[in-house]
Each structure stands twice: as structure tokens, then as C-alpha cells.
Amino acid sequence: TSCSGGGTWSLSRDRFLKRALAVAAALAFLLPAGASGYEFRLVPSVAAREEYNTNIFFTQEDPVDSWITTVTPGLLVAGKTERTDAGLSGDVSWLWYSEDSDLDSTNFDTKGWFSYRFTPGFRVHATGEYRKGTRTDRFFEVSGLVVDVLPSYTQNYSVSAEYIASEKAATTLSYRYYWLKYPDRPIWDGTTHVVDLGIAYNLSRFATETKARGNVAYARGLFEGLTIDNFYLTVGVFRAVHELWSVVVNVGGRYTHSEFDVPGLGSETTNDTGVVGDASLLYTGERTNASLTFSHNIAPTYGYSGASLRTAAVFSVSRRFLHDISGTLSAGVYLNTSDPGQFSFRTIDERSARVRPGIRWEATKKVVFEAAYEYNRVDYRVSDTDADRHLAFLNVSLRYPVLE
Secondary structure, eight states: OOOSTTOOOHHHHHHHHHHHHHHHHHHHHHSOTTOTTOEEEEEEEEEEEEEEESOTTOOSSSOOOEEEEEEEEEEEEEEEOSSEEEEEEEEEEEEEESSOGGGOEEEEEEEEEEEEEEETTEEEEEEEEEEEEOOTTTTHHHHSOOOOSSOEEEEEEEEEEEEEOSSSEEEEEEEEEEEEEOTTOGGGOEEEEEEEEEEEEEOTTTSTTEEEEEEEEEEEEEETTEEEEEEEEEEEEEEOOSSSEEEEEEEEEEEEEEEEEETTTEEEEEEEEEEEEEEEEEEEOSSEEEEEEEEEEEEEOTTTSBEEEEEEEEEEEEEESSSSEEEEEEEEEEEEEEOBTTTBSSOEEEEEEEEEEEEEEEOSSSEEEEEEEEEEEEEETTTTEEEEEEEEEEEEEEEOOSBO
């Protein structure tokens, strides 16, 4: 099935509708109208966005600029009882490019979640997402990587169980499945499985508002001709430094095993070890919220067929100036590296950065206007070239709660 440009996407649409109907039916069954403490929301919405992009292909030379118009209708269905919280949200986006109508496309994104509390100390939670994307920056905010305009489909599912053993000890076991598919370039396809066991223990006897943390995890990445097994262990601490400030720090090590299929030579393997970690500094105020996060570990390289050692630092802050006007600022710096035969077939050495200031006006409870400017830059250190992009947009959204 062709999914690029103005082509058909009937197969994907059928999958989208089947998944949406299945989740909606589950909601109707699991959230009966007579349940105690029952809450139900049905919120249709529509958004229109006009943006100017100075480099739609993110090329180093001869950049192509374009106006891009996006219209996105969506729907949220959600319900909650004393024990259950479940919902489904979905939207379809139509994109029109002033520069080249062949780039016009239809994207979609559907998400669902379900959680159930069996006892006060035991809860299970599951999420799912299925989406189609065609923008070159669709993974940039997560990875710092630019991808081709060829359409990609992603499925992302997770399930976790949380058990509070006592007032001081809690444990969480989770599994995540991530699937990425390029119909026009199957060599870029990939699948990732992650199993994680985390333990937290309250150290209030020794330090107030402090918890010790431990995590052990295993991740397997399956790509065309490449399998990556990554084992890592971290220990850390969470501390509420102040009623407005909190900090989380986790540090540990990893062992990574990569197996490559080499034509005519069978398979070759490499083993690698290193330090991993993550840290977050959070501020939660009455009118201001801010966060600064840092991470360092093996991560998939979307559209590159493999993985990289990714180091990322991300900052975000939001400030409500008036009851209906707020401002935002987000920024990120990313470093992706891999030697050939380490985590990917080819050398990856890219440094990326982004910054985006914006403003939001809640004209009414149903109508919201947003405007923002974004700058992105990527340094391709292997070829000693770089590319940058400027983007500005105005977005207006309307949400009309039928039930809330």
C-alpha cells in the first residue's frame, strides 16, 4: 500500500479504526455508567496550524523553504472510577506544502491507556500508541535525529505493575515494545523490547523526603542484519530538596553485545561496556514549572538501522503571566555516536540542538491560540557539514466537551 504524498492509506486506516473501536468497546465494558465515583469525558477537537519552514528537507546545501498548513481533527474518550482509569485519544492530520504538492500527506496518531488498582498497594498500567508520520523532524525532540520524508509507522506499547510492599518499600516491573516500519525502505525497520525492574526504598529514617532507587534492565534491538542486546544496572536517589524543588539521580553501568550479519562472512560480534545514567531537576510552583533532565545510554537511531550511544540534556520551563496567557521555553542538546560495527553498520557522529520559545493564549475555555519560533541545528561530524532550520508557526485549537 502506498502511503507517501497523496497516495492511499486504506490498510493503515482500517488498522486505525479497528484499534480505536476495540479500545472504545473496552471502555464501555470496563466503565459501566452506574459505577461508584464514575467520571466520563467525550471531547472532540479540531486544530489548524500555519507554519513557515526554511529547510523542509533539512539539507546542508540549497535548502527548500515552504509554508505548511496542517488541519487536525481529534477525539478524546476517557473514563475513570475509583479503581479504573482508561481512555483513547486519536487524531488525523492533513498537511499541505506550498512548495511541492507531492509532499502533501495524511498522518495520524492514536493513543490508549488503561490502569486498574486491585488493592491500595497493587496497580497495573498499560499504554499503547499507533501513528504515522512524514515530517523530517518527527523524532527530533526525542533523539536529536533528522529522518527522511518517507512515511514511517510506529507502534509503542507498555505494561507495568507497581507493588507497594510497605510504607517504605515499593517495586515496579515493566515491559515496553517499540516497532518502527518504513514501507518504502524496509532496511530502516526496527523493533525494540525493554524489560525493567525498579525498586525504591524510603530513607526517611536517615534523611527526610529521600528515597533510594535501584534499576536493572535488559533491552533488545532487532534491525535488518543486526541484533543489539543491552544490559544495564543503575542505583540512585530521589530527594525533595524543598517543597518546590526535587532531584533524581541514577548512575550505573552497561554491557552491550552486538551481532552483525556480514554477507559472505556469516556473523560478527562486538562487546562494549560503559557508564550509563540519568538525572532530573524539577521545579513545581504556583505559576511556574521547570525541568532539566540528562540521560546517557544506548538508544535506537530512527531511520539509521541500528543504535547509538546517546547523550541528551533537555530543559523546559512554563510561566503563567496572566490567568489566560502563559509562556514556554524548551531547549535540547543531543550527541549520537557509534563506530562502524559497534552499534550500527556505519559511523554515526552527530551533534544536534534545538530551542523553542512560545506563547499561549487561552481565549476561552474552548479556544486556544499558540505561537512559537523554533531553531534546529545538526552537525554531521563524519562529513564535516552542518544543517540548520528556522520554523515559526501559529496554531489555533478548538475543543468542545460533549461530556466532561
